[in-house]
Amino acid sequence: MSPMPPSRAPKIAPATRRIAESRSQEDQTRLDAAMRGFITDFGPEAATWMEACLHCGQCAEACQFYVETGDPKYTPIWKIEPFKQAYNRQMGPFAPLFRMFGLTPSVSLGQLEHWQELLYDSCNMCGRCTMVCPAGIDIADLVEKARHGMFDAGLVPPDYLGALAGKERETGSPFGIAPNAMRDSLLEIGEKHGVEMHVDEPRAEVVPAVSSIDLKMYPDSIAATAKVLNHIGVRWSFMTKGFDADNVSLTAGDREGQKIVTEAIVAAATDCGAQVLIMPECGHSYTEMRWEAANTVGHALPFRVLHMSEYLAEALEAGQLHLRPVPKDGQGHGVTFHDPCQVSRRSGRSDAPRRIMQALGLDLHELADHGPDSWCCGGGGGVALIGRAKTLRNHAFDIKKRQVAETGADTVYVTCTGCRQTFEHGFKDAGAETGVGSLLDLVAEQLDEKEKTS
Amino acid sequence: MTLLDFARGPALYAATLIMVCGLVWRLTGVALLPFRRDLAASGPNAKGRVSGALWQVVSRSFPRRSFLGRTMVTVTIGYAMHIGLAVILLGGAPHILLVTQATGLDWPALPKGIVAIASGVTLVSLLLVILRRLTHPVLRLLSNVDDYLSILLTLIPVLTGILLAEETLLPYETLLTWHILSVEALMIWLPFGKLAHVVFVFAGRAALGARQARKGALQ
Numbered sequence: 001m002s003p004m005p006p007s008r009a010p011k012i013a014p015a016t017r018r019i020a021e022s023r024s025q026e027d028q029t030r031l032d033a034a035m036r037g038f039i040t041d042f043g044p045e046a047a048t049w050m051e052a053c054l055h056c057g058q059c060a061e062a063c064q065f066y067v068e069t070g071d072p073k074y075t076p077i078w079k080i081e082p083f084k085q086a087y088n089r090q091m092g093p094f095a096p097l098f099r100m101f102g103l104t105p106s107v108s109l110g111q112l113e114h115w116q117e118l119l120y121d122s123c124n125m126c127g128r129c130t131m132v133c134p135a136g137i138d139i140a141d142l143v144e145k146a147r148h149g150m151f152d153a154g155l156v157p158p159d160y161l162g163a164l165a166g167k168e169r170e171t172g173s174p175f176g177i178a179p180n181a182m183r184d185s186l187l188e189i190g191e192k193h194g195v196e197m198h199v200d201e202p203r204a205e206v207v208p209a210v211s212s213i214d215l216k217m218y219p220d221s222i223a224a225t226a227k228v229l230n231h232i233g234v235r236w237s238f239m240t241k242g243f244d245a246d247n248v249s250l251t252a253g254d255r256e257g258q259k260i261v262t263e264a265i266v267a268a269a270t271d272c273g274a275q276v277l278i279m280p281e282c283g284h285s286y287t288e289m290r291w292e293a294a295n296t297v298g299h300a301l302p303f304r305v306l307h308m309s310e311y312l313a314e315a316l317e318a319g320q321l322h323l324r325p326v327p328k329d330g331q332g333h334g335v336t337f338h339d340p341c342q343v344s345r346r347s348g349r350s351d352a353p354r355r356i357m358q359a360l361g362l363d364l365h366e367l368a369d370h371g372p373d374s375w376c377c378g379g380g381g382g383v384a385l386i387g388r389a390k391t392l393r394n395h396a397f398d399i400k401k402r403q404v405a406e407t408g409a410d411t412v413y414v415t416c417t418g419c420r421q422t423f424e425h426g427f428k429d430a431g432a433e434t435g436v437g438s439l440l441d442l443v444a445e446q447l448d449e450k451e452k453t454s
Numbered sequence: 455m456t457l458l459d460f461a462r463g464p465a466l467y468a469a470t471l472i473m474v475c476g477l478v479w480r481l482t483g484v485a486l487l488p489f490r491r492d493l494a495a496s497g498p499n500a501k502g503r504v505s506g507a508l509w510q511v512v513s514r515s516f517p518r519r520s521f522l523g524r525t526m527v528t529v530t531i532g533y534a535m536h537i538g539l540a541v542i543l544l545g546g547a548p549h550i551l552l553v554t555q556a557t558g559l560d561w562p563a564l565p566k567g568i569v570a571i572a573s574g575v576t577l578v579s580l581l582l583v584i585l586r587r588l589t590h591p592v593l594r595l596l597s598n599v600d601d602y603l604s605i606l607l608t609l610i611p612v613l614t615g616i617l618l619a620e621e622t623l624l625p626y627e628t629l630l631t632w633h634i635l636s637v638e639a640l641m642i643w644l645p646f647g648k649l650a651h652v653v654f655v656f657a658g659r660a661a662l663g664a665r666q667a668r669k670g671a672l673q
Binding site for chain 1: 484489518529659
């Protein structure tokens with residue numbers, strides 16, 4: 001429990017403006033919505049973590065927003081402070097005592113507005129703080145719950161995270177791409193790249209979900225998906241009834257939108273009898289489908305959910321994927337690899353991309369902190385989608401930039417669209433010339449059709 | 455009834471009752487929340503929930519190497535304080551005697567000199583904890599009344615214990631009385647504030663361990 005006397009409470013400046021869309025709601029109604037949203041999914045696990053904090057401050061040392069800025073307000077556990085206060089007053093085992101003796105001040109809407117920057121702009125939900133916490137508190141999980149509360153109170157940053165989540169809830173896609181438009185785009189990409197596309201087949205063993213961000217920015221990766229699956233020779237198909245793998249709603253804190261997206265993908269994959277659903281190179285969407293989707297739809301999924309890197313590693317192991325080694329660069333720079341937090345640290349699959357890189361014969365120079373210890377790129381958790389967070393995000397990216405430079409590598413490979421975007425923008429803003437590549441795209445380039453036929 | 459009689463008698467029983475009931479209440483309040491069965495398929499490197507929980511309880515006691523460069527001071531002070539407290543409680547002859555009288559269990563005491571060094575280390579560590587909370591920007595921001603009260607309630611028994619062992623400054627009986635009363639104050643506050651980490655630190659680790667084991671992502 002964390003009673004905080006008013007004297008030590010942060011000075012809350014009156015909000016300059018209502019950031020929320022739901023401006024017309026009474027403050028109290030919005031506050032109630034925030035607290036309900038926060039505790040809706042509370043079970044013994046989350047409550048234990050709320051009780052366990054020692055205020056040791058070690059989580060700050062694991063967070064690049066604190067490490068790079070030195071500002072204590074970016075201490076991960078501090079980011080949920082208003083919700084800790086509310087928990088103690090309303091839900092904790094000693095809540096009546098806290099209220100009776102005024103041990104914790106009640107939370108105000110102004111306080112939550114003040115905390116918006118801490119909960120959204122400066123948290124990647126990367127879970128590095130979880131890894132250092134001596135009490136095992138999953139702060140990333142608590143931040144996700146706090147975002148549920150913030151969303152319900154209309155306190156999600158509108159540009160662009162809130163706007164994209166709103167569009168996603170409305171249309172099933174953050175960019176409002178309708179299924180028929182998606183179908184046309186996919187076929188067009190196939191035509192342009194000379195790759196046979198399978199879209200909306202009645203039966204398919206393997207269904208790859210699609211990131212709308214890939215569609216907009218990296219269509220080559222969609223072509224690469226098709227090329228690799230054709231090479232493997234599996235019966236596969238994109239399904240436009242449920243394709244949006246971005247699930248921006250998850251990072252915005254919109255549980256309803258999250259559910260709509262998840263249910264659509266599950267239904268589409270189930271209808272065509274899929275055995276495997278491949279999540280594209282997008283970290284948070286993978287976490288949602290891999291670990292939350294079954295709970296969201298209320299039953300075990302009738303198919304396996306694999307990240308693209310897991311699928312490729314399995315195909316390699318099964319002898320279905322044949323790759324030509326990448327020729328060595330003459331100067332021996334080699335390449336480095338950035339682990340996406342959600343796949344590596346949060347899901348324990350640091351091994352899959354390394355098996356692929358080994359098969360490609362890449363001269364891998366590991367970052368000083370890699371695998372589960374890797375620092376987030378700074379764009380995760382929807383931070384890349386918050387326009388005003390750019391300067392802070394670039395600050396957070398500095399640590400990554402330094403570690404990449406230390407390896408001497410001239411290219412960073414990634415297996416996450418969000419990380420790819422953040423790296424590209426981060427290097428560009430810093431004037432660095434380091435290349436950023438998608439591991440999937442590289443695999444598609446190095447397919448060995450001769451070896452396969454022989 | 456003298457104050458010492460009160461401290462040894464009714465006060466001790468009351469403090470024990472409050473500590474035990476308070477902890478049970480706090481734990482029950484958490485444990486009785488609705489538990490959601492996880493329907494997601496476990497990961498390819500999954501371990502059992504129970505073994506994951508137990509592994510995490512133990513492994514989190516050791517700092518992860520990748521963080522140590524930045525957390526060394528906190529970790530060192532924390533280790534010094536907790537090891538010191540363990541040596542005092544488990545190795546000090548009067549404490550063993552108390553346990554023996556209550557339960558019949560007995561074990562050899564550590565030499566008085568070692569317990570005295572441990573007491574000194576613990577006291578200095580606790581003072582450093584306060585100093586860091588007052589000066590380190592992160593700790594200053596996070597710290598509240600509960601934090602300072604919990605440290606103070608740990609520090610006073612250590613201090614009165616040292617004076618008692620040395621039989622200095624005040625008469626033995628007076629020191630003993632205040633030592634026992636200060637321990638009882640600690641026991642009474644324990645379930646309500648940060649001192650409850652004696653239970654919740656391990657519960658938190660176990661909860662994380664059980665979850666991550668299922669994913670195959672134990673760290």
